[in-house]
Amino acid sequence: MAGIGFQLRQLTVEGTFIGDVKAYAYAGIISAGPWLISVMCLAFLWVFSYPALDLGLQKLFRVAVIYSFAYSLITTGIIQLVVTRFLADRLYLKQKNILLPTYTALILLTVLIQGASAAIFYAFSNVSLSFKIVGVMLYIAVSCIWQSMIFLSASRDYMAIVKAFFIGAVISFFGALLFGHYYGITGHLFGFTIGQIVTVFLFMYRIFYEFDSTVVCRFDFVRQIPHYTDLLLVGTFYYMAIWVDKIIYWYSPAGEHITALFYSQYPYDSCVFIAFLTIIPALAHFLVDVETNFYEAYKDFYGTIINKGSYQTIMIKKKQLTETLTQTCSRIFVMQTVVTTLFLFLAPHFVQLMSLNKREHLWTVWAAGVGAYFHSFLLIIFIIILYFNRRREALWLSLFFLVSNFVTSFIVMYFFPKYMGVGYAVATFLSCLVALLILLWDIANIEYLTFVEQPLSKPSLPKKRGLAVNRV
Amino acid sequence: MKTDVCIITEGTYPYVYGGVSSWIHNLVSSMPDITFSLVNISAQGDVFKSPKYKIPANILQFKEIFVHDYKQTHQKTKGNEQDAWRVIYEFYRTIDKNDFSLFEELYNKLIKKETRILSTHDLLHSKRCWELLTEYFIKTGYASSFVDYFWTMRFIHAPILKIFDATIPDASIYHPVCTGYAGFLAVIAKLEKKSPMILTEHGIYTHERKIEIGKAEWIYTPEEKSNRAMAGMGYLKDLWIKKFDTLSRLAYFFADKIITLSEVNYRMQLEGGADSSKIEIVSNGVPLPEVPRSPYRNNKNGRTRLGFVGRVVPIKDVKTFIRAIKILANEIKNIEVQILGPTDEDQGYFDECQTLIEMLELEKMITFVGNIDVNEYLPSLDVMVLTSVSEGQPLSVLEAMSYGVPIVATDVGACRELVCGITDEDRAVGSSGILTSVGSPQETADAIKTILENPAQWEMMSKAGRERVKRFYKAERMTQDYRNLYETLLQREATVWQA
Numbered sequence: 001m002a003g004i005g006f007q008l009r010q011l012t013v014e015g016t017f018i019g020d021v022k023a024y025a026y027a028g029i030i031s032a033g034p035w036l037i038s039v040m041c042l043a044f045l046w047v048f049s050y051p052a053l054d055l056g057l058q059k060l061f062r063v064a065v066i067y068s069f070a071y072s073l074i075t076t077g078i079i080q081l082v083v084t085r086f087l088a089d090r091l092y093l094k095q096k097n098i099l100l101p102t103y104t105a106l107i108l109l110t111v112l113i114q115g116a117s118a119a120i121f122y123a124f125s126n127v128s129l130s131f132k133i134v135g136v137m138l139y140i141a142v143s144c145i146w147q148s149m150i151f152l153s154a155s156r157d158y159m160a161i162v163k164a165f166f167i168g169a170v171i172s173f174f175g176a177l178l179f180g181h182y183y184g185i186t187g188h189l190f191g192f193t194i195g196q197i198v199t200v201f202l203f204m205y206r207i208f209y210e211f212d213s214t215v216v217c218r219f220d221f222v223r224q225i226p227h228y229t230d231l232l233l234v235g236t237f238y239y240m241a242i243w244v245d246k247i248i249y250w251y252s253p254a255g256e257h258i259t260a261l262f263y264s265q266y267p268y269d270s271c272v273f274i275a276f277l278t279i280i281p282a283l284a285h286f287l288v289d290v291e292t293n294f295y296e297a298y299k300d301f302y303g304t305i306i307n308k309g310s311y312q313t314i315m316i317k318k319k320q321l322t323e324t325l326t327q328t329c330s331r332i333f334v335m336q337t338v339v340t341t342l343f344l345f346l347a348p349h350f351v352q353l354m355s356l357n358k359r360e361h362l363w364t365v366w367a368a369g370v371g372a373y374f375h376s377f378l379l380i381i382f383i384i385i386l387y388f389n390r391r392r393e394a395l396w397l398s399l400f401f402l403v404s405n406f407v408t409s410f411i412v413m414y415f416f417p418k419y420m421g422v423g424y425a426v427a428t429f430l431s432c433l434v435a436l437l438i439l440l441w442d443i444a445n446i447e448y449l450t451f452v453e454q455p456l457s458k459p460s461l462p463k464k465r466g467l468a469v470n471r472v
Numbered sequence: 473m474k475t476d477v478c479i480i481t482e483g484t485y486p487y488v489y490g491g492v493s494s495w496i497h498n499l500v501s502s503m504p505d506i507t508f509s510l511v512n513i514s515a516q517g518d519v520f521k522s523p524k525y526k527i528p529a530n531i532l533q534f535k536e537i538f539v540h541d542y543k544q545t546h547q548k549t550k551g552n553e554q555d556a557w558r559v560i561y562e563f564y565r566t567i568d569k570n571d572f573s574l575f576e577e578l579y580n581k582l583i584k585k586e587t588r589i590l591s592t593h594d595l596l597h598s599k600r601c602w603e604l605l606t607e608y609f610i611k612t613g614y615a616s617s618f619v620d621y622f623w624t625m626r627f628i629h630a631p632i633l634k635i636f637d638a639t640i641p642d643a644s645i646y647h648p649v650c651t652g653y654a655g656f657l658a659v660i661a662k663l664e665k666k667s668p669m670i671l672t673e674h675g676i677y678t679h680e681r682k683i684e685i686g687k688a689e690w691i692y693t694p695e696e697k698s699n700r701a702m703a704g705m706g707y708l709k710d711l712w713i714k715k716f717d718t719l720s721r722l723a724y725f726f727a728d729k730i731i732t733l734s735e736v737n738y739r740m741q742l743e744g745g746a747d748s749s750k751i752e753i754v755s756n757g758v759p760l761p762e763v764p765r766s767p768y769r770n771n772k773n774g775r776t777r778l779g780f781v782g783r784v785v786p787i788k789d790v791k792t793f794i795r796a797i798k799i800l801a802n803e804i805k806n807i808e809v810q811i812l813g814p815t816d817e818d819q820g821y822f823d824e825c826q827t828l829i830e831m832l833e834l835e836k837m838i839t840f841v842g843n844i845d846v847n848e849y850l851p852s853l854d855v856m857v858l859t860s861v862s863e864g865q866p867l868s869v870l871e872a873m874s875y876g877v878p879i880v881a882t883d884v885g886a887c888r889e890l891v892c893g894i895t896d897e898d899r900a901v902g903s904s905g906i907l908t909s910v911g912s913p914q915e916t917a918d919a920i921k922t923i924l925e926n927p928a929q930w931e932m933m934s935k936a937g938r939e940r941v942k943r944f945y946k947a948e949r950m951t952q953d954y955r956n957l958y959e960t961l962l963q964r965e966a967t968v969w970q971a
Contacts, residue, residue, distance in 0.1 A: 308617030308692070311609045448602045451622050 038069065039273055041169045041195075045176055049188060057185045059256070060127075063264045064135055064189060070243050072114065072143040077239030079106075081231040081386075083150050086221045100211040101218035103151050107144055107204075108217065114143040125261050131186045134193055141196040148203035151211075160206040168199030230391040237398035238382070244402060245409035245424045246272065252413045254420075267361050268420050270354045275368035278343045279376035282336040286380050289328045297324040298387065305450065314447060322443055325384070332380060340373040360418070367421030374428035381435040385442065390449070393438045401431040475507040475532050476962055478643030478661065482513045482654040486523040489814050489843055490783055491867040492649055492674050493525065495756065501528045502951040506958060509533035509641040513653045515540040524843070537638045539631035539653055544593035547637075551589035556581040557600045564608070567718055570745050572725040579663050583636045592633040596626065614707050620692040624708045628715045632656065643667060645961050648723065651677040652716060655723025662726055668961050671727040672754075674864035675885065676740045681716040683787065683862055685709050721745040729957065733865035734886030735894055757950030758870045760942055761847075776807045776924060779853040779877075781846055781868035782860065784815045784822045789882075791828055792859040795913035798832045800920060807837065810853075814843040850875045854930075855920055860884055861910055870945050873937030878930055879905025880919040890940070898944060904937030 042065060049058060083106065090098050118139035122132040152161050172195025180188030225232060249255060249265040256264045301317040309317070343350075347365040378401065385394050408430075409423030416422065442449065479485075479500070485493040500508050508531045516538055527534070559581055563574045580587050582595065595601060609621055635657050646661045646669045648654040655671060662669040685691065686709065693706035724730060724746040731754050732738045738751055778797070782788040790811065797809055815822045822840075829838055841849065846868070850856070856872035856879050863885030870890060872879060881887040891907055893899035906919035923930055 305619050308619060310615050311606055311618040311621075312615075314618055445599075448599060451619075452597050452599075452602050 037165045037169045038065075039277070041172055041192075044173055045192070048173075048177060049180055053180060053185060053188060056258075057188075059264060059266070060258050060262070061185060061188055061192075062266075063258045063262045064138070065192065066264070066269065067262065068135070068139045068142050070246065072139060072146060074236075074239045074243055075114065075117070076110070076143050076146040078232060078236045079225075080146070080150060080239075081235040082225055082228040083147075083221060084153075085228055085231055086224050087150065096211065097213040097215075098218065098220065099151065100208065100213040101215045102221050103148075103207055103211070104217045105219045105221070106147050109222075110143050110147050111140055115140050121261065126259060128186060131189065134186055134190045138189065138193040138196060141193060141200050144200045145196065145203065148200065148207060151207050152203060160202070164199045164202035164206070167202060168195045171195035171198050230395050234386075234391065234394045234398045237395070237402045241398065241402035241405050241427075244406045245421075245427070248406070248409045248413055248423075249420065252417075254413075254417060267356050268364060270356070271350075271361060271364040271421060272368045272371070272424065274350055274354070275343065275365060275372040276375070278339050278369060278372050279336070279379070281339050282332050282376045283379070285335055286328070286332055286383075289331060294321075294324050294328050294384075297321040301446075302450075318447055321446070325443065329380075333377070336373060336376050340369055343369045361420075363418070363422075364420040367419065367425045371421060371425035371428045374425070374432040378428055378432045378435050381432070381439050385435070385439060388442055388446065388449075390438070390442055393442065397431065397435055397438060400434055401427065404430050473533060474642040474644065475509040476643065477506060477645045477647050477958060478509045478511060478641050480511045480513070480646065480648040480654040480658050480661075482650050482652055483515070484649070485510070485512065486525045486527055487512070487514070487521045488783075488817065489524050491756075491864065494867055495674065496649060497525050497528070498947060499951065499954060500531060502947070503955060503958075504528075504530050506530065506955075507532050509535070509643055511535045511537065511641065511654075511657065513537045513539055513635075513657065533641050535639075535641055537635065537657070539634045541634065542630050544591065544596055544630075544633060545637050546591045546593050547585065548588050548591040548594065549586070551581070551587075553589055553594075553600075556589040557604075561604065564604075570721055570725075572722050575659075575722065575726075576663060579660065583660055584664065588636075592636050595633055595636075596630065612707075616707065617692060620708055621711075624691070624711055628711060632719075635660065640664060645670060645958060647672065649674065651720035651723040652681075653719070655727075656719050659722055659726040668728040669726060670729045670731065670957065670961070671723055672731040673737065673741065674733060675862060676737055676744065676864075678713070678717050678720045678744055679740060680787065680862050682713055685712045687786065688712075717744070724750075728961075731957075734889050736886050736889065737864065754950060754953045755945055756865045756867055756870055757945050757947035758867065758874045758941060759947045760874050760938070761851075776804065776854050777852055778807060778809045778855050778857060778920065779849065779872075780809070780811045780857050780859075781813060781850075781872065782858065783813045783817050784811065784825060784840070785818045786821050787861050788813075789859045789861050789911065790821075790825050792911050792913050792916065793857055794825060794828050794832065794834065794838065796857070796859070796916035796920065797834060797838060799913055799917035801834065801837060803917075803921060804924065809834075809838045810849065811838065811840045812844060812846055812849055815840050846871060850877060853877045855880055855923055856905075857916065857920065858882060858887065859908075859910075859916060863887060865890065870941060873904050873945075874941045876934040876938045878923050878933035878937065880916060880923065881905060881907060882910045882916075883907040884910060890945075893940065898940065901939045901943065902932060902936035904933050904940060 042062060046058065046062070049061075053061065083102075086102070087099060090096075090102075115136055118136040119132075122135050125132070127135070149161065172192045175191030175194045176188045177191065178187075179191035179194075183190070246265070246269060249268040250263040252265065254265060254268075256266065258264050297317070297320050301314070301321045304314050304317045344366055347362060347369065351361050351365055382394065382397060385397065405424060405427035408426045412419055412421075412423035412426075479496060481492070481496065484490060485496040508528075510527075510531050510533070512534070514536065559574065559577050563578050566572075566574055581589050590598075605622065605625055609618060614621060631653060635653060638657060638660075640657065640661045642665060643661075644667055646658040646665075646667055648658040648669070649672050651671065651673060655677075658669045658671070661667065688709070691706070691708050691712065693709065721744065724741070724744065727750060730741060730746055730751045732741055732751055733755055734753065738753055741751060742748055780790065780793050782790075784790050793811075797807075800807065826840075829835055850872055853872065853875075854877070856869070856877045858866060858869060858879070858881040860866070860882055861884065863882075865886035866881070869879055869881060869887065873890070879891055881891060888907060891905045892903050893901060906922065908915040908919050923933065
């Protein structure tokens, strides 16, 4: 994650207003790029595909795409933090040539595992065989997209990410319309899938271009997984937590049964998706601010420790670190508050835009907006906690988020069916509080945690004993 | 099972050859009617080791403690934790005053398993520990590397905490053969089992650690800044030395009897904080062989044979010996040199010695005989050489003297007493060899040459050595002294033991 930050700082250092805006815009697109582009693409398709596809088929198409996105994000999310950490460690050890073999190995595993699981899923649905095949292809393609993103972040090649997404989305849009015109719903999905596959190949091209290696494929990272079980669980819990409320509504009485195993809850999905877009500005700001200003102070703090600074110097650096962090967080707080307030005011318009029942779903948009508000802070604090390598706390936090989102969403769905989204808002609020408490405690005790929680091992060579400073 | 005596050693018997190991082996073997248990404290347990001695039948129990195997326990009972930390705080404040009366309270609150309020894990990982550490860092005015200070403090204390968690065999007397961790364990044993403690110190522990620490390259030594006068070797090395010094003084404080081997060590123990009324000198003893060494230069192959007896480790300074041989090689023809002692204890140092031998082209002359029974080799030596940096009362010198082999030894530890004598009566016996300075190949070479070139002097020294052993350093005398000591403490009637 730090990688992108360095590149961005080069942009902000240029000092011009345009430069700053450019940096923020890039950061925003990187952090929410897939989200924004995919949602836009789907929205355009919804509008333009109408004469070719009837409403039922449109719904089938949308649910297939959303399912692919949701479940691929959850399943690849399991491994995402582990791979990120593995790459960061290898880059730190200057073993850059392990990146490419690891990438091919990861893609190989992704294609096999995701392909098999998607095949099993589609085996139980009563769509045509060709639709099933294309569905499996789409699922594999988007899974590969998320995996490739990890490596492109490590290469700091954010322009490539943006370009590939944009090109893929355009091809998806026209491909879906073109093939849909001749081959109906299957053609529609196939065209969309082609665009996603193009994105994957563009990513692959960038990665093969960027990293060099004589070895084609290495499964080293698989053996590392047992060392990172905590990160594995953090990824699993976090991505499950993000989707659990939506899944509850899909399968709720209010959910719509599209076909076979596919369920949908269009009003809830669209309200939450659109509300989630409000975190983009704050997240963009976070990437620029935290990864430049904060990261400097962070590096300075640990650098002082490793470079044999005295206790007094370490404490001065701690103070600077705390101040920088406070500044960053308060700026993000202000920004997110402004954006969310605007969103809440404009909510009625969004409801209309999405052609939803205004009276009934205004509540949902508001609740989702508030949920996204807290989700933004939660996500940011979460990343900071991982920065400090507080993996155990990150694990508890992600588990808390998962359980609370499940419990509150379920209660609200069951007892207060009219107030969709309130469960999500309550869960993010509670998780955000917990996250804040953890962060405050961690920061207050940072020097103690850095030192005393280090395990003692055999002191055969004490001079080589460094500090396992987090390098995520 | 309760034994009469529990011997506590540190990294020696029964795994390592050497003076202390032989001493323990001989002591235990010579008292078949007294039962012993043995506790050996070593660094790590993962190295394959096999006993180098045949364990006598009267050692009924053998226990090992690995102090560098850092696993703390969570065992503790409920109690006022803040109060326990207060005691720790107080204890550290009084450490410098040579007053360890607070240690018993510390023992009850931290060590005694039934009453400890803080677990060893707490002691190393809790917030309060961190506060103490940082407070101490600030108070001492160190302005240098905190990370090195932190790890130094951890590595200083972790092995001690390992001893907190050790289980100790039941015995009527605890007898550590050095201070350090062994002495510390004995102090805890004394408090736990309410049994008396006898401390025998061969080399002076603090002194030996000081030499080691001074040479240690793995301890970070900050570059001296002129604004603060530092007398020591850098604050981290000072911390290490302070640790071992404190452990020694604690053992002296709690020992009921302190036994030292020589006058020199007696004085060093006094300086190290031992109470003079507790100290008693019991010299090493060796059996006197009936047949002395064959007459001068009488080897079958007609060569002059020099021997170095000792482990190949830095403290024995084998390199100085090798350099001395180089000087001799140019002057005396027809000599052969044997290095009698294990070479596997410090592989790096052994390799360095071999490289030195190759560089000086002495391969044909010097042989590493390895680990052997010295009794088979000593009688054929013409001169026995010792170049140690530090010694207690070297058994190898006594053994060589018992066979009538003249000695060339560095003037360390009790070597002067052994070679020249202590009392007037002792001195009248004559010198059994020549003393040299530490680290001086030239002096060592000259001394060897002097002895070899004067047959009359050789004869005198040979006789004087055997005579001195016969009069003052017989094994039987040493055994009798310890037997008396044990039996007084065991409250048995001292019986006169017949040789």
